[in-house]
Amino acid sequence: MQSEVRAPDERPYGQVPEYDSNISVLAGGGAALRLGARVLPLRRWMSMRHSLVGAEIGVTASLLDQLPVRPAAVIVVAPEVDAAAVVDRLLSAAYGMLGSDTETDALTLGITSPEAVRSGTAGGLAMYNLHRESLPEALVEAVTAGRRCGLTTVRGNCVLLLQRFVPASASAVVHARPERDRPVRVDGRWGLTEASSPSDVFEVPPDGGAISERLAWKPTAHVVAHGGTHTVNLPAGLRYRYSLGRATVRQLAGLSRDAALTAGRPLSLDIAVTRTGPVVLRCRPAVG
Secondary structure, three states, X not given: OOOOOOOHHHOOOOOOOHHHOOEEEEEOOHHHOEEEEEEEEOOHHHHHOHHHHHXXXXXXXXXXXXXOOOOEEXXXXXXXXXXXXXXXXXXXXXXXXXXXXXXXXXXXXXXXXOOOEEOOOOOOOEEEEEOHHHHHHHHHHXXXXXXXOOOOOOOOOEEEEEEEOOOOOEEEEEEEOOOOOOOEEEEEEEEOOOOOOOOEEEEEOOOOOOOEEEOOOOOEEEEEXXXXXXXXXXXXXXXXXXXXXXXXXXXXXXXXXXXXXXXXXXEEEEEEEEOXXXXXXXXXXXXX
């Protein structure tokens, strides 16, 4: 059995409870037995392990103390491992990390980006509002899609992020740069983030001046359906109305700019706007 030794500065941040541990799953049999997959709680030490978890998880981990993120389980599937053979053990460990109420809570499963993405890119290949009975098939499909699309780390790992589903009245994709003289761009939509749907575009200047706004015609929205999501036609009153208020736009721009300053690089963030405030769903390093 292969083991991995961490340097002292790579150990999980803070005091980790027993159920919150790194879970390893063996794959193969006999002489072919090998470390097939790992389930880990999202923690700060991952910021130093990009080769294991990829760029998106690494950057998100470095900003855990700064961004409004929810608890998440990171699922790392090694190359050439049959995900279907280990899926039940992976999900059992992940549910333990997220808490017992995953019995009834809906979850979101996403394929993470191993490298920097084009600026303003929405997090693709994410499945929202999944219930436990549909997750085994969804996880196997996600690993297959990640490998097919080349979304693997330098070690060949496919890395998934499992977190509780966050219902959103609106959502935003925010692009922020670390340079203090650059504006922050916020793309807003009704419902959940869907890269192919039209978005309102806001640019927030660094000096706190007037926001540049461009209103989009938004005939549809990506919203919750039973055990998943679907696209619905919006009421006429919402189709040509801004999806985000100016105060919300400034709030999202401010937290994203601060995160980019801390990371020292451009970031693209997917953010859900809820009744209790923003929740960062994805945080990826960006280029361009």
